[in-house]
């Protein structure tokens with residue numbers, strides 16, 4: 486049941502520290518990832534991987550978009566990410582050594598399964614193999630993939646995916662590090678990230694302390710009709726995910742853009758009735774992001790910025806700053822997912838929608 490929580494979604498948001506700890510359980514050595522723990526064929530399959538096609542739908546697709554940044558930066562493996570309903574009908578060219586990596590909470594999403602089958606049939610000889618990252622053991626996707634990494638999030642009841650997403654991200658970080666190890670990248674960084682992964686559940690617990698502050702902040706969104714989310718780099722897919730959460734449960738129209746795209750069109754939307762939610766972790770793009778935020782402020786946009794304590798963003802007229810616990814730039818996408826989930830949740834509650842069962846949606850999309 487929901488226990489002390491009003492909705493399954495809120496319960497599942499708060500389960501994330503434990504869910505992520507479960508996703509890591511047994512998979513970390515003292516300063517590296519235990520590749521054998523992924524399964525007996527994992528070392529061989531990842532060892533012959535030359536590039537990756539990541540295929541998924543919805544929230545799982547956003548996890549794949551984050552993973553592309555990690556896999557390219559940490560392992561130097563070329564990576565492309567695609568929505569399954571597109572991949573399955575395209576004349577995909579898979580160069581020899583392509584790993585098809587499908588992501589799905591349920592393992593029963595029709596388009597994702599069809600993409601897997603299409604790839605095998607069409608260019609079977611060029612695929613190094615198929616790996617799925619999935620939350621449901623024994624699902625069709627798991628049965629039909631060469632190798633599966635289970636996310637161990639536990640059952641997710643709310644239609645809006647939360648803990649399934651952050652455990653997918655955690656699992657994808659393990660895959661990125663495993664690829665780095667196999668390709669002989671500098672192991673100092675690997676060791677540091679392994680240590681930070683161990684601390685991630687605690688960090689997520691600290692981040693959930695923002696719940697009350699975000700609940701209060703959410704009240705100002707209730708009467709808005711639109712919201713724009715901005716992020717750069719690996720936070721750009723988190724902005725997309727924040728927009729998806731808001732639209733699917735609160736029914737407020739939301740869009741997300743890479744902050745650098747503002748000037749190329751969406752800036753025209755900004756006025757005093759357009760709230761803009763921005764993600765501002767401490768990374769090499771922070772100064773560029775700040776100048777994007779100035780562009781929004783100069784046009785009267787109402788900014789809410791989720792920021793690292795070190796990013797030196799000060800609250801001012803038209804800009805509300807919410808401090809997110811400091812974290813390393815690689816794990817920041819996982820951490821920053823939580824405040825956006827909480828924001829969508831509290832806006833939806835304030836608008837009295839059916840949070841766990843949003844209109845027109847199903848938990849598992851088993852038809853095309």
Ligand code: M6R
Nearest residue numbers: 543544545589590591594645646
């Ligand atoms: O079970 P899957 O991860 O394959 O589901 C894919 C999407 O239908 C799913 O992520 C959907 O976008 C979420 N419920 C949105 O919160």
